[in-house]
Amino acid sequence: MSQQGYEWTNPEWLFNKVTAYIFGVILLFTTLALLVGSFRLFYSLYELVMTSGVTGNYMKIFSDVLTLVILLELSRALFQYFMENTVRLPVIFDAGIVFVLRDIMIGLYEHKLKTDDIYALSGLLLVLGVLRIGFGFYYENKAEIQE
Numbered sequence: 001m002s003q004q005g006y007e008w009t010n011p012e013w014l015f016n017k018v019t020a021y022i023f024g025v026i027l028l029f030t031t032l033a034l035l036v037g038s039f040r041l042f043y044s045l046y047e048l049v050m051t052s053g054v055t056g057n058y059m060k061i062f063s064d065v066l067t068l069v070i071l072l073e074l075s076r077a078l079f080q081y082f083m084e085n086t087v088r089l090p091v092i093f094d095a096g097i098v099f100v101l102r103d104i105m106i107g108l109y110e111h112k113l114k115t116d117d118i119y120a121l122s123g124l125l126l127v128l129g130v131l132r133i134g135f136g137f138y139y140e141n142k143a144e145i146q147e
Contacts, residue, residue, distance in 0.1 A: 016085075023082045030075040037068050059109055066102040070095050090139065093132040100125050 073095035
């Protein structure tokens with residue numbers, strides 16, 4: 001008898017297949033969310049042009065654009081995992097940096113951030129930036145060693 005009919009009994013094969021299907025579905029829904037978000041962003045641009053005041057709608061559009069950038073970065077990480085079966089941490093840190101920057105900018109614009117919050121978010125941004133630079137050097141050295 002051939003072993004091909006009994007692949008489902010191999011735990012590693014089963015795990016790889018299940019995770020591949022799950023990540024495929026998540027990637028599909030993330031892509032649909034990006035498409036819907038992009039269309040809604042264009043529609044809100046139309047509303048911005050039609051209204052007389054810019055200040056209120058501008059912040060919503062700005063927040064939506066940054067949210068789409070975060071979704072795009074996370075979908076890039078999912079796509080890389082789906083194609084290479086490995087997680088590249090710099091992409092995750094890029095999304096984290098954009099998320100923190102989004103919170104800082106919105107909080108500062110709306111005057112909702114306290115001084116302690118600004119210091120905490122700035123410290124978090126510094127740590128994420130240092131880790132991102134460190135991972136950049138790590139992956140660069142790893143690529144040189146493999147050549």
